[in-house]
Amino acid sequence: DPKIIQKPKYLVAVTGSEKILICEQYLGHNAMYWYRQSAKKPLEFMFSYSYQKLMDNQTASSRFQPQSSKKNHLDLQITALKPDDSATYFCASSQEDWTAEQFFGPGTRLTVL
Amino acid sequence: GDSVTQTEGPVTVSESESLIINCTYSATSIAYPNLFWYVRYPGEGLQLLLKVITAGQKGSSRGFEATYNKETTSFHLQKASVQESDSAVYYCALGGITGNTGKLIFGLGTTLQVQP
Numbered sequence: 001d002p003k004i005i006q007k008p009k010y011l012v013a014v015t016g017s018e019k020i021l022i023c024e025q026y027l028g029h030n031a032m033y034w035y036r037q038s039a040k041k042p043l044e045f046m047f048s049y050s051y052q053k054l055m056d057n058q059t060a061s062s063r064f065q066p067q068s069s070k071k072n073h074l075d076l077q078i079t080a081l082k083p084d085d086s087a088t089y090f091c092a093s094s095q096e097d098w099t100a101e102q103f104f105g106p107g108t109r110l111t112v113l
Numbered sequence: 114g115d116s117v118t119q120t121e122g123p124v125t126v127s128e129s130e131s132l133i134i135n136c137t138y139s140a141t142s143i144a145y146p147n148l149f150w151y152v153r154y155p156g157e158g159l160q161l162l163l164k165v166i167t168a169g170q171k172g173s174s175r176g177f178e179a180t181y182n183k184e185t186t187s188f189h190l191q192k193a194s195v196q197e198s199d200s201a202v203y204y205c206a207l208g209g210i211t212g213n214t215g216k217l218i219f220g221l222g223t224t225l226q227v228q229p
Contacts, residue, residue, distance in 0.1 A: 104158050
């Protein structure tokens with residue numbers, strides 16, 4: 001059974017619209033993360049949460065808003081979508097030990113037209 | 114800033130040959146970051162291969178080894194004899210920076226193709 005679920009797997013959106021990327025983890029972890037990977041760029045850290053509290057935000061834009069409704073959920077809301085937002089978005093989780101292994105989800109591939 | 118540079122792929126080797134994938138890092142915000150190698154096998158998600166959090170130490174897993182060299186700021190991944198099942202994308206990553214928030218900085222990834 002998958003331990004980290006990301007929904008949807010693929011997403012196509014139009015410029016200016018809003019989408020929510022879903023992430024649920026069933027590993028019992030208290031820390032969760034979002035990363036993004038655009039074409040020909042490295043995986044880029046976006047946010048980290050611990051016990052549902054924001055620990056670090058490395059995104060320059062307020063259009064990206066994480067939402068943690070439950071301890072094992074960390075969704076990502078993206079508003080006013082732009083073509084440059086096209087990327088694969090990965091959710092990850094770990095124990096709350098910053099040297100611990102991070103477990104990654106399968107990703108949501110977002111294409112903004 | 115903090116960054117990771119690794120061997121540009123794809124790297125193609127024959128089965129049973131030795132392998133080295135280079136990784137060097139720059140860590141301006143912390144003297145001794147944590148170092149990781151992650152791997153993505155075809156059709157699978159990103160997973161940890163090995164990690165070393167103490168300078169001078171060596172990590173190993175699945176026949177792969179990497180030594181944390183603070184003098185050369187390197188963390189090269191080596192294997193003495195690769196197998197076809199090692200074909201994957203390998204990512205070097207830097208952690209333990211920015212006040213310990215779990216942030217990892219990744220390299221671009223190196224695609225390894227092992228020929229039978």
